[in-house]
Amino acid sequence: MRANLSESRLEQLAKKNEANLAQLSSVEMRLNQSVSRVEQLARENADQPKVAFSAHYLGAGYIGPYSSTTTLVYQGVFSNIGNAYNQSTGFFHAASRGVYFFTFTAATLGSSQYMGIYMYKNNQLLIWNYGQNNHLGLEYMSNAVVVELELGDTVDMRIPGRSDFRLYDNSNYHNTFSGFLLYPL
Incomplete structure (x- = not known):
């Protein structure tokens, strides 16, 4: 058994x-x-192409005002993977066709200070932000955009040519411009 x-x-x-x-x-x-x-x-x-950058404004004090619209050149670079951002000209150049994300932060200092900033794609306005600082400290503004770019397209930041628009920066890098490729097309 x-x-x-x-x-x-x-x-x-x-x-x-x-x-x-x-x-x-x-x-x-x-x-x-x-x-x-x-x-x-x-x-x-x-x-796939690898593209990402983050840059900051170098210098201390007020930026502007300018009598004509002026390209902001962010000479300090935190990162520039793919070398698509040119820190000498302030222009981002698309290294490939794709969908990209861009963002900026701008700041001004002092009561009754106006600030304005443009983001351009191929010399065409994408974003226009402006504001007024109503207190003695720093006032910030930020914005972002997702945009389709073709090979060679450019994106840059500009300060409007107005006698009352200016930004402020110091060694804390209050003004930044960043972007990266989300995906190629």
């Missing part, structure tokens, strides 16, 4: 083992498919 129980138990374990091996084989097949897909995505990602 004991031999029959052992044989019966052995048969049950063999069947269970067979089922486990089939399940393991299925899991291994799915794992191999996942590994192949991850490797494919890594290859695709490696071929």
Whole structure:
């Protein structure tokens, strides 16, 4: 009787083992498919352009006012992956066709100070922000945009040519301009 129980138990374990091996084989097949897909995505990602920058204004004191609209040149660079931002001219140049995200922060100091700032794409206005500081401290404004760019398109920041618009900066980098490629098209 004991031999029959052992044989019966052995048969049950063999069947269970067979089922486990089939399940393991299925899991291994799915794992191999996942590994192949991850490797494919890594290859695709490696071929995609990498573009991201963040720059700040250098200098202390007031920026402006200017008699004509003036491009802001953010000469301090926190990062410039892909070298699409030119810190000598203040222009971002799209290295590839794609959808990009841009943001800026501007600041002014002092009561009754006006500030204004434009963001341009290929010399066409994208964003215009302005405000007034109603207290003695720093006043900030920020904005952001998602925009489709073609290879070679430019984006830059400008201060309006008005006698009452000016920004303020110091070593704390209150005025910044940043952007990155969300995805290529």
